[in-house]
Amino acid sequence: MMYIGKLAELTGATRKAIRLYESLGLIPIPGRNGKYRVYSDSDVVLITMIRRAQTVGFSLAELKELVALKAKSNKFPMEMANELIAKKREKLRKDMDEIMSLDRRLTDLEVELKRNFG
Numbered sequence: 001m002m003y004i005g006k007l008a009e010l011t012g013a014t015r016k017a018i019r020l021y022e023s024l025g026l027i028p029i030p031g032r033n034g035k036y037r038v039y040s041d042s043d044v045v046l047i048t049m050i051r052r053a054q055t056v057g058f059s060l061a062e063l064k065e066l067v068a069l070k071a072k073s074n075k076f077p078m079e080m081a082n083e084l085i086a087k088k089r090e091k092l093r094k095d096m097d098e099i100m101s102l103d104r105r106l107t108d109l110e111v112e113l114k115r116n117f118g
Contacts, residue, residue, distance in 0.1 A: 011047040
């Protein structure tokens with residue numbers, strides 16, 4: 001059992017972020033001890049996973065379905081998580097291809113400018 005300050009300290013999330021995760025349904029509504037929210041070790045794991053996923057480009061909206069399925073089945077949906085990761089990697093590769101193509105076109109422009117004006 002822990003309060004929001006301890007949860008924030010353990011996960012690196014701000015209190016505001018934790019409340020946002022609650023309001024979006026990314027973490028379960030915590031129990032209460034009087035007027036204070038009470039969190040568990042499973043909340044630490046879940047918030048840590050959410051923050052880690054954000055650092056590799058997942059939005060909270062992308063994570064919502066995954067977290068909802070976990071809450072419903074009380075089991076982490078590995079197959080869905082792997083699908084989301086595969087889609088994210090596919091988009092990343094596409095973005096990298098587009099960036100490399102743009103880089104080649106910039107090189108071509110540089111060569112053309114040197115040839116015509118240099």
